[in-house]
Amino acid sequence: MVSFKVSVVSTSPIDGQKPGTSGLRKKVKVFKQPNYLENFVQATFNALTPEKVKGATLVVSGDGRYYSEEAIQIIIKLAAANGVRRVWVGQNGLLSTPAVSAVIRERVGDDGSKATGAFILTASHNPGGPTEDFGIKYNMENGGPAPESITDKIYENTKTIKEYPIAKDLPSVDISVVGKSSFEGPEGKFDVEVFDSADDYVKLMKSIFDFETIKKLLSSPKFSFCYDAMHGVAGAYAHRIFVKELGAQENSLLNCTPKEDFGGGHPDPNLTYAKELVERMGLGKTDSGGEPPEFGAAADGDADRNMILGKRFFVTPSDSVAIIAANAVAAIPYFSSGLKGVARSMPTSAALDVVAKNLGLKFFEVPTGWKFFGNLMDAGMCSVCGEESFGTGSDHIREKDGIWAVLAWLSILAHKNKQSLEGSANLVTVEDIVRQHWATYGRHYYTRYDYENVDAAAAKELMGLLVKLQSSLPEVNKLVKGLHPEVANVASADEFEYKDPVDGSVSKHQGIRYLFEDGSRLVFRLSGTGSEGATIRLYIEQYEKDASKTGRESKDALSPLVDVALKLSKMQEFTGRSAPTVIT
Numbered sequence: 001m002v003s004f005k006v007s008v009v010s011t012s013p014i015d016g017q018k019p020g021t022s023g024l025r026k027k028v029k030v031f032k033q034p035n036y037l038e039n040f041v042q043a044t045f046n047a048l049t050p051e052k053v054k055g056a057t058l059v060v061s062g063d064g065r066y067y068s069e070e071a072i073q074i075i076i077k078l079a080a081a082n083g084v085r086r087v088w089v090g091q092n093g094l095l096s097t098p099a100v101s102a103v104i105r106e107r108v109g110d111d112g113s114k115a116t117g118a119f120i121l122t123a124s125h126n127p128g129g130p131t132e133d134f135g136i137k138y139n140m141e142n143g144g145p146a147p148e149s150i151t152d153k154i155y156e157n158t159k160t161i162k163e164y165p166i167a168k169d170l171p172s173v174d175i176s177v178v179g180k181s182s183f184e185g186p187e188g189k190f191d192v193e194v195f196d197s198a199d200d201y202v203k204l205m206k207s208i209f210d211f212e213t214i215k216k217l218l219s220s221p222k223f224s225f226c227y228d229a230m231h232g233v234a235g236a237y238a239h240r241i242f243v244k245e246l247g248a249q250e251n252s253l254l255n256c257t258p259k260e261d262f263g264g265g266h267p268d269p270n271l272t273y274a275k276e277l278v279e280r281m282g283l284g285k286t287d288s289g290g291e292p293p294e295f296g297a298a299a300d301g302d303a304d305r306n307m308i309l310g311k312r313f314f315v316t317p318s319d320s321v322a323i324i325a326a327n328a329v330a331a332i333p334y335f336s337s338g339l340k341g342v343a344r345s346m347p348t349s350a351a352l353d354v355v356a357k358n359l360g361l362k363f364f365e366v367p368t369g370w371k372f373f374g375n376l377m378d379a380g381m382c383s384v385c386g387e388e389s390f391g392t393g394s395d396h397i398r399e400k401d402g403i404w405a406v407l408a409w410l411s412i413l414a415h416k417n418k419q420s421l422e423g424s425a426n427l428v429t430v431e432d433i434v435r436q437h438w439a440t441y442g443r444h445y446y447t448r449y450d451y452e453n454v455d456a457a458a459a460k461e462l463m464g465l466l467v468k469l470q471s472s473l474p475e476v477n478k479l480v481k482g483l484h485p486e487v488a489n490v491a492s493a494d495e496f497e498y499k500d501p502v503d504g505s506v507s508k509h510q511g512i513r514y515l516f517e518d519g520s521r522l523v524f525r526l527s528g529t530g531s532e533g534a535t536i537r538l539y540i541e542q543y544e545k546d547a548s549k550t551g552r553e554s555k556d557a558l559s560p561l562v563d564v565a566l567k568l569s570k571m572q573e574f575t576g577r578s579a580p581t582v583i584t
């Protein structure tokens with residue numbers, strides 16, 4: 001057995017290592033600075049209780065972006081030196097974020113070991129490559145992101161760190177081959193185990209969904225399917241699940257080979273960045289020729305996000321979670337005994353609220369960030385949740401789950417088409433399901449405008465103005481009526497604040513809200529996930545109960561409110577932008 005020694009390297013604090021909404025995300029060149037990654041990882045070890053380090057089992061993997069392999073080898077050497085007992089690595093360093101969560105919760109090593117945490121190497125939907133982003137975040141033993149109490153400690157530790165131990169002479173482990181490598185260190189045995197990236201996750205999906213029913217849908221000549229992994233880690237699961245297990249055609253997979261630069265693209269599943277899928281689904285600017293598939297979906301770099309499309313039809317993420325919640329009990333075996341509750345993030349439309357009310361379900365509105373759902377789920381208060389930012393999931397893990405969302409939609413389609421798949425009736429399409437939902441529950445017209453990489457000071461000023469205006473609503477309403485008399489009055493305005501019903505913690509300043517008398521909303525917030533400058537997000541929502549008016553083009557329906565939002569916030573004045581970077 002190869003043995004290793006531990007040496008202690010002296011270091012000094014590096015500025016700016018404060019983890020954001022989802023870990024530390026910076027340009028690769030920042031991460032490559034001497035001691036940068038080492039400091040952060042050691043600061044994390046020092047923030048954990050000793051039993052989560054000494055003798056512990058840790059998962060280390062990610063979305064396979066540029067610098068991942070180097071980072072994994074460094075983390076292995078640091079883990080060995082800190083007395084970690086074993087490190088589990090997905091083959092080729094690949095594990096989707098939801099799969100990491102599943103591995104922490106479900107995987108049992110051959111000696112009965114269980115993981116107590118994970119370093120996930122991803123910057124999610126941000127581009128990858130030598131000049132793009134890298135990221136690292138720590139997840140806890142429940143499979144969810146570390147809570148603020150831990151990330152605050154990590155940050156404090158990065159400001160005082162003086163040294164870290166490292167097993168410099170530990171040979172690099174070949175992470176492309178499944179198997180175990182064992183070493184002997186000053187504190188005893190240390191193993192690195194490389195395992196199949198998909199096994200544990202596929203097993204979990206099979207325990208949630210009825211694969212046989214979905215298979216009937218996917219193999220029916222009436223149905224067609226397309227999945228775009230955007231060259232992210234979802235590709236490591238798509239072939240196995242959709243083709244091998246569920247019988248989809250090989251050619252229904254787009255960009256399903258994981259690449260360290262995501263093929264030069266921006267791996268964010270929305271109508272702007274998922275261009276190829278959007279074209280194929282008949283929603284592009286040009287007609288791609290041929291009949292689009294019945295169903296299309298895409299994932300982001302680390303496969304926790306999803307976009308759901310029907311033939312020439314876009315499902316907003318806010319509608320998607322509402323529709324999944326409304327159909328879960330009937331269509332998905334995991335939920336057959338009922339939902340414990342449902343939840344959405346504040347900027348997500350209120351479509352889910354209406355479902356919760358009609359079905360008598362517990363309902364929660366939380367700030368942006370998946371960790372808030374995790375607390376509710378750990379307490380058994382929430383089964384299904386989702387966000388406008390293309391995140392949907394359930395209490396099967398503690399991260400949002402892109403492939404789960406696709407399987408949920410396929411289950412609903414299979415359920416609604418039980419008869420039509422056997423007989424000659426027409427297929428119930430994605431569009432049919434959504435329109436039927438609107439007819440039952442009303443429709444929340446919804447759009448989001450993103451202004452990316454704007455000057456941070458200007459963004460702060462804009463937000464400041466919007467807070468100030470909240471104390472003079474009569475003036476605001478004068479402006480609203482002057483612009484668009486048909487828009488309702490602003491009834492109230494505030495900054496969203498959340499008191500966690502489980503641990504009592506309070507999160508303030510979670511977004512600026514203008515709430516209109518007819519239920520419409522304008523929400524403004526600054527993104528917590530960018531790596532450069534500031535990103536302003538503007539969320540616009542309008543509720544229509546009248547079933548005869550739920551079929552309008554979203555753009556037309558929302559145009560007066562959009563105009564009000566832009567003028568009220570002086571968007572162009574502050575940002576110098578006449579149009580947003582992305583509209584979703």
Ligand code: G6P
Binds near residue numbers: 124370
């Ligand atoms: C990540 C988090 C989500 C959050 C999203 C948007 O994906 O996991 O919970 O909704 O970022 O965050 P942002 O702060 O950029 O709007």
Ligand code: ZN
Binds near residue numbers: 302
């Ligand atoms: Zn992601």
